[in-house]
Amino acid sequence: MAAGDCDAVSIELGHFALILACAIATVSALAGLLLWRSGQRLAQVLAQASILQFVLVAVAFLAVVQAFVTSDFSLKLAVDNSHSLKPLIFKISGVWGNHEGSLLLWILILVLFGALVAAFGRRLPADLLNLVLGAQSLLVAAFGGFTLFTSNPFERISPPPLEGSDLNPILQDIGLAIHPPLLYAGYVGFSICFSFAMAALISGRIDQAWARWVRPWTMLSWIFLTLGIAMGSYWAYYELGWGGWWFWDPVENASFMPWLAGTALLHSALVMEKRNALKIWTIFLSIITFSLSLLGTFLVRSGILTSVHTFASDPTRGLVILTILAVLIGGAFLLFALRASSLRQGGLFAPISREGALILNNLFLATAVGAVLVGTLYPLLLDALAGTTISVGAPFFNLTFGALMAPLLLVLPFGPLLPWKRADLVAAGQRLAGAAVLAVFLTILVSALGGISISLAPLGLLLGFWVTFGAFAELIERGRIGRIPVGESVRRLVGLPRTIWSTALGHMGLGLTVLGIVSVSAWETELVTTLNPGETAELSGYTLAFDSFEQVPGPNYMADTGHFTVTAPGGGTKTLEAERRTYVASGMPTTEAAIETYGLSQFYLQLGEPLDNTHVVRIWYKPYILLIWLGALVMAGAGVLSLTDRRLRVGAPQRTAKPAMEPAE
Amino acid sequence: MTMPSAVRRKGWSRKQKRLAVIMGLGLVLVVAAALVLTALRDQIVFFYSPTDVQTRGVEAGHPIRLGGLVKDGSWVREGQSNTFVVTDGATEIVAHYVGILPDLFREGQGVVAEGAIGPDGSFTATNVLAKHDENYLPREVVDALKAQGEWRPETATP
DSSP states (O other): OOOOHHHHHHHHHHHHHHHHHHHHHHHHHHHHHHSGGGOHHHHHHHHHHHHHHHHHHHHHHHHHHHHHHTTOTTBHHHHHHOOTTSOHHHHHHGGGSSHHHHHHHHHHHHHHHHHHHHHHOTTSOHHHHHHHHHHHHHHHHHHHHHHHHHSOTTOBOSSOOSSOOOOOGGGOSHHHHHHHHHHHHHHHHHHHHHHHHHHHHHHTOOOHHHHHHHHHHHHHHHHHHHHHHHHHHHHHHHHSOSOOSOOOOHHHHHHHHHHHHHHHHHHHHHHHHHHSOOHHHHHHHHHHHHHHHHHHHHHHHTTSSOSTTOOOOOHHHHHHHHHHHHHHHHHHHHHHHHHGGGSOOOOOOOSSSHHHHHHHHHHHHHHHHHHHHHHHHHHHHHHHHHOOOEEEOHHHHHHHHHHHHHHHHHHGGGGGGSOSSSOOHHHHHHHHHHHHHHHHHHHHHHHHHHOOSSTTHHHHHHHHHHHHHHTTHHHHHHHTBTTBOHHHHHHHHHHSOHHHHHHHHHHHHHHHHHHHHHHHHHHOEEEEEEEOTTOEEEETTEEEEEEEEEEEEOSSEEEEEEEEEEEOTTSOEEEEEEEEEEETTTOOEEEEOEEEEETTEEEEEEEOOOBTTBEEEEEEEETTTHHHHHHHHHHHHHHHHHHTSTTTOSSOOHHHHOSOOOOOO | OOSOGGGGSTTOOHHHHHHHHHHHHHHHHHHHHHHHHHHHHHHEEEEEOHHHHHHHOOOTTOEEEEEEEEOTTOOEEETTEEEEEEEOSSOEEEEEEESOOOTTOOTTSEEEEEEEEOTTSOEEEEEEOOOSSTTOOOHHHHHHHHHTTOOOTTTOOO
């Protein structure tokens, strides 16, 4: 377990690689942003420098991973967050289960995206590429510097202790291996949009080609963020053991706001790409989205918010982060204020048109971002200014966010049916008549079967079904389903551009998520009861039998395990195990809930602390809860589908790079 | 919530159309702002320490967050119903909660509970907030303890 010479060398090598990457990034940033007119030769150098930055940061990252895997406790980070008995997967994921390591991961993804732009952006105009890579390098230099000076993951301890103090047990889960990398890929991916926006503002040139380059990156980041948030939500649901899937916790909001803004950006970039309109707004959204991503990462890290996500509790660190954010975001908005007027607007359209619908989408999404932002920051501001401690809880968000989303969902199915420039609302309405009838019918049916437990449930159901079925209206129209022979329809549908399919699937996914949310909110049942081995309890037709209780040791914890059998209304039985673990190194207890899936519904069981041989169990029946995450998966899948469309492929086809950028006015 | 229908009428100049659209958008923003402000007034939950509850007075049944330390030896469990005393050193309030308490609920540790004060002055919690590790003491509780001179950093780190 003692650090061998070889390990010590690799740690110092990693440290050196990170320093070198920062130095290269600093030079690249200066060269790219100041000498951007230098053309192709500088572009080649910057592209190579970007790839080199990635290689160096990857070396640094692998050095830390190696120290964790080999339990090299001369690395302070490994001492604080690892343990030699921990399973391998958690040794690796433990690298980013702390402040320093997560910053390093953040930077790794940042340079990865920079390298991808360098690799795929060969056909970008040299001036634009110089500026984009320059802006990207500036971010690397800023956050790399922050890491090295205030949160160095390569800090050593001499002499090394024999054993580490282990990772927070809640984080010892497969979720940690997946959730942060996905979320970070989403957050950081928006840095590309930010860099492109900076490039457009500095060069004063922006056109449809710009939007065509930016949109795949936005889409890619959005996919990661969608999956990251869904994954985080599911993780919280099964690991934290409270049976909830969304808490409107500031940290969740911090990841949700960039998602909302990124969704708006996807739609506004579409208008810009197709109609050369909404340029200034799209630039503004690009900046906002990445700013919210930064806020998301670092509001969490600054220690202002206390939660499972907070690693830093060093106030000076928080101050440095806030300063970096203020300079970057403030600088971007200053540039925006100075330069936005030089961008020429184009593309006239009537209010009732595809453009109009997309503006409405942006209006509601942007306002929703504003509402969530107010709810998240208001307690912080009030605390700082007035010293009053309040909490803004779920009711606030449900009210404001719900009120903004309802009209958005109502008008959503119309959007894809409206032609560009000028449209006929009545014609679109006729095509949606089928979806509307189906939605009303199903809403009445479900409400009658399930009973109306909360008054808004039918409205939610109606909107969910409406969006889900309305999404297919364009496919039905385009495939001329029912009006021509089936074989012909299928041929037409297969031949449709993939973006049409991705729009339909994306909107359908949203509808499914809404349905899942409504179903769980309205028809979830819960039972808290004392139960001893041999006894049974009943909930929503499911019978739960407590078979036995035992204490078993795990690799680095002791577990109180309850064995249960659950009998479904249909008669099938399944065995469940719910645990309470106590981790050896930290003495910390965690609850491992038992979850059994029936179709899209779940049966959720939590075991309480034993007292005098009695056990309290808390059980929930969650109807159709899986729709929430299934919808998110469908949305992400729709994004992937859209990326495979040849018009949008990353590294756009040759001809798109050719048209000269239009000059600024 | 679609565009104002008047916009579609023939014979409006471009300027008027634009004005109508901007007013429509502005209306949505105003409604949203009003909604946010109303919700902020009605839906926020104030944090109270036991001393705050006694000195400032809390309307019975009004939702609040109560935070402090769980008094040593005060936790009584009967089946799934729990009774414990929340203290900030100066004042004590009896709290009731039915259900499974979070993993890290311990006597002598910090706690934040959501609920309301009943007519008899005791607190009925609807939700006891789970904490994420044994060191994490909610900042509100730290502040409240500091206010009462009960803050001992060596026993708990925020």
